[in-house]
Amino acid sequence: MPRLLAPVAFIGLLLSAAWHVGLLFHHDLLGPGGTVLFIGIFVVWFPTVFYLRRFDSTTGQGRRSWKVWLAGGPDWLYPLLQGIVVYAVINFGLGFLGVYSMEGPGFWRMASGHAMVFYGAAWGVAYAAMRREDEGIEWRCQNGHEVPPDAKFCAECGAPVIPPRFVPGAGA
Ligand SMILES: [Zn+2]
Known part of the structure; x- marks a missing residue:
């Protein structure tokens, strides 16, 4: 499953990043496609959560962290995902504080930042799982x-x- 999920989530991440950057410059690159991309979050997120639950149950008891889920991935994977999350929080905070309006196109500026988090996390988990498999x-x-x-x-x-x-x- 990670082999299918990794490329799909990666494309989702690239599209939401492009969409987001466009919106920052007041260009809606995706138009109605943005809604589809936003709904697509659930398409990658359900199998990701399902995978993580199975991963957790086959590796014994106890709490898991992102470091464990991303183990086997490249060193830059965890900081990259952290950076995306921090950025999305700041992006949301700016809208919340009224720096930009969260209505109309501004709503999608906020939503596309969140989309980057979910696609990024789904991709990171799947990518690390693939690397673990490839490298035995x-x-x-x-x-x-x-x-x-x-x-x-x-x-x-x-x-x-x-x-x-x-x-x-x-x-x-
Ligand atoms: Zn044992």
Whole structure:
């Protein structure tokens, strides 16, 4: 599933970024297509949440964080997504404070900032999952149970975690 989700969410991220930048300069590049793009958030978000729930349940108990979900991804992935979130919050804050009107085109300026967050997060999760698969990275305890990347001991049997298997070029 991440293999399908990653490119779709990435296209969504690029389109919402282009849409957003256009709106900043008072050009609505997508027109009615913007509504479709906004609805598309749900199309990528449901499988993403479904994937994360499954990922969490197969890696034992305990809370997960974005660092765990993005493990195996490139180092710049987490800061990039953080940057998008911070930007969207500032963008929303400016509208909230009346720096721009949140009605009419201004609504879409706000909404497209949020769209970038959701598409970005969905893409990041799927991209990291793909990289883990491609590079054969997996986290297991000595008895073979799957464990979260930040664990030192298995939540199921208490055995120590073995370092990730790293096989360059493994998987397809
Ligand atoms: Zn175990």
